[in-house]
Amino acid sequence: MASGDLYALDFDGVLCDSCGESSLSALKAAKIRWPFIFGEVDTATEKWIIDQMHILRPVVETGYENLLLVRLLVELKIPSVRKSSVCPGINRNFLRSMVAEGITVETILESWLKLKPTIMSEWNEDKDSLVDLFGRVRDEWMDNDLPSWIEANRFYPGVADALRFSSSEVYIVTTKQSRFAEALLRELAGINIPSEKIYGLGTGPKVEVLKKLQAMPQHIGMTLHFVEDRLATLNNVIKEPALNQWNLYLGTWGYNTENERKEAREISRIKLVDISEFSKNLK
Template sequence: MGGGDLYALDFDGVFCDSCGESSLSAVKAAKVRWPWVFEQVDAALEEWIVEQMHTLRPVIETGYENLLLVRLLVEIKIPSVRKSSVADGLSIQDILENWSKLLPTLMDEWQEDRESLVDLFGRVRDDWLENDLSGWIGANRFYPGTADALKLSSSELYIVTTKQSRFTGALLKELAGVDFPSERIYGLGTGPKVKVLQQLQEMPQHQGLTLHFIEDRLATLKNVMKEPALDKWNLYLVKWGYNTQKEREEAGDIPRIQLIDLPDFSKQLK
């Protein structure tokens, strides 16, 4: 097969700023999961929680983690509901720097399991989507120019995301006006991104194409770099997604990773 380009594209933080929706959904789901934790949470504290969730968004890899963050923020503010050993004196900066260590501790101390949290988060979103589609859609936004870049591209495109595929498809259709083929969306449950990239590069129809992977999480790109089998992928970190200035500076020192801004993204997908 001749030349051409294949793009594997993350969704949240590359195309869609879903932080408003995911934070509000997480608060709804956390209230269902731990009603006693929220008995003293008033509207002002809820608003503060949602504000902090925007700051903390870079640490989230998979949606269910939002629920844990919401509960942790409540425990930081209301000592009487504390069941974790880490909440006392914990700052927002501490969470940003140590989330990968805090996450397993919280899961253990709160006796939670990943699957039931994933399921609950999905059900709460489904319920909101079904009963208030315009409200659910309106809590998300596409980054300027990204929907057009998707529509106008002549390259082979795949969405590779930790979001559940049905929500990704709904947002592409309702918010971006793009009927993106569902078989080209690799969402939560399709395996780690490194495995998906390997599958894509091995497909017969993709032989001879130049491979590009565009992400907003530096940690994900580092995981790809650890896999020698994925050496053919060109790696990009977007400057507008859920990453920090510190991560962008670190990426700038890694020769294999290219930093990309919004105007260049639209040109890149061509």
């Protein structure tokens, strides 16, 4: 039986504030994907989009969703684009009603889970091609100008030192593609975490990764901690009886809303933790 603590950590919103980089990458990718729409977007509108993406970031579970949000913001900002860009879809009623009522950033924030599949159908898009495009744009940015790509991200204060000097067993469990998380840890924080300890996009749902980690012989008997910034992800863990031994934490500094934090306070399995407490515990 092992002893000590094992921490499974989300990356974006727990360790790294990547909203600036992901928004800029999404804008670059969107120009490639939908040139007939983004040809009307000027510099001022691009700046507005980036500002709004900081508000909308809590709804993003996987990076490709940034592309959808960027396009939706353009259609919100430029009505003529919205009217000309809708493709035939399966069910347009929800989107039509939102347009009629006046889509706002706030309604996107509140309705994203319902809105996302609707606009995917409206725009005749598929997840895999958007994921591939988003990753390719990031790779090209890194290859052509690594310093500016790195500078578009930042680790939250104190987190890099907490990781560097942690006496706990640490794994990264993220929906980010592993190569980008590994590059940021190495280039921005000066931390080398073995690739086998980074579970990124394509390694399976987080609940399955947690099951895998707890079942490893070297982890039997350890105290297990999972730190996330998305309430929905923590609720998915709670639904799995096999994961009852995990201590669950919602990072208050990450990509979540006050309503989500309020909801989390009513759930006995979840503890809200601030960044100073998190860094102290990790060490």
